[in-house]
Amino acid sequence: MRFNLLQDWLSWLESCHPSEIELGLTRVGTVASTMGLDLSECKVVTVAGTNGKGSCVASLNTLLRSAGYRVGCFTSPHFLEYNERIVVNDKRATDQQISAAFDAIDQARADISLTYFEFGTLAAFYIFQQSELDVVILEVGLGGRLDAVNIIDADIAVVTSIDIDHEEWLGNDREVIGREKAGIFRAGRYAISAGYSPPQSLQQAAAECGAILLQAGDDFTFNADKGCWSGQNLSSQPIQLTALPAVQLPTESVSAAIQALHLLDLPIASVDYQVLAATALTGRFQQLRIAGKHVIMDVAHNPAAATHLAHQLLVNVCQGRTFALFAVMADKDIPGIICAIEPQIDSWYLADLPHTSRAMSASLLANEVVKHSSSQVSVCHNIQQALQQVLSLMTGQDRLVVFGSFFTVADVLAFNQQPSTIL
The missing domain is CATH 3.90.190.20 (Mur ligase, C-terminal domain)
Structure with missing residues (x-):
């Protein structure tokens, strides 16, 4: 093993690639293939967007955990500890787990150079694969189409609200940015648009790739004041939830999480929606x-x-x-x-x-x-x-x-x- 301590690994990762950000799937995909990383045994939800991604991840995780499902979450960035990025069943991955994952990646990559984020993404996949999970929730780091998490085909793709940010990599036009975010859509699978004013490129991209797009405000809605949510199930039948609690996180993100829950093809009768009342996130109001x-x-x-x-x-x-x-x-x-x-x-x-x-x-x-x-x-x-x-x-x-x-x-x-x- 190159290093024994996680902090030493992280210090090395910060300096071992020429650029902090280098979008693209070829390098990270090659290493993932070499390692045999495969999350096909569990459901995968990938979340992209400008704002509200973390809130959507947290809401969906809380709902699934209330029903006893085993869930892995990969998010970024972290606040105080790198371990915040990789969470399994509400527990952060240990220093030892992450260091072991980094070592496995280091050995598999040969002469392929990976960014800090790519190392972390592969480490999350490595840990999730060993954890016998029911659902994995992946937060896109930047964009969507060329982000490292997109080497995994999502069963459900969620795009939260879209605005102009990270112009250097994504451009300064919402339509262009929307198409980048829509890169996580997959043919024949559900895509959820959580924002109420999405760029047209989301709908166009879904139609082009054959994804089944559900749009907030049209296909599912959340009246937070009345505690009512309506949407649809896997059979495209309308469903409605009432007596939902007041939520702390943005309602757009919570609503999208509820809709994703109902499309996962998992038994959800035991989900306790009241847990949403206490679902909070560091640094979000x-x-x-x-x-x-x-x-x-x-x-x-x-x-x-x-x-x-x-x-x-x-x-x-x-x-x-x-x-x-x-x-x-x-x-x-x-x-x-x-x-x-x-x-x-x-x-x-x-x-x-x-x-x-x-x-x-x-x-x-x-x-x-x-x-x-x-x-x-x-x-x-x-x-x-x-x-x-x-x-x-x-x-x-x-x-x-x-x-x-x-x-x-x-x-x-x-x-x-x-x-x-x-x-």
């Missing part, structure tokens, strides 16, 4: 108490996600001020993010992310914020400094919104390692 103060953390890093966050802030009324702790990658639509959420923010705290080369500096970010907001702006050298400053100013009626990136939320989580009290 996650509410905590830090130093006795109300803190909301959300990874929102594009205008659509920021718009959703702004709506959540609007409907969850705050009696005091709303502070923002904001740090973001330089390649994002920063003006779009700021404009989406600015009406809900009373004071901005902008932080450098010194260990993240892609991040925009706080000083440059401040220039962008002042163009679009008249609220007070403070610049800080790092997340810890910003967090300490704003917490010292907050009263019991104020709230702090931490957003802009997984890295931003992760730094606050790292600072707040001690158990927090969920509000």
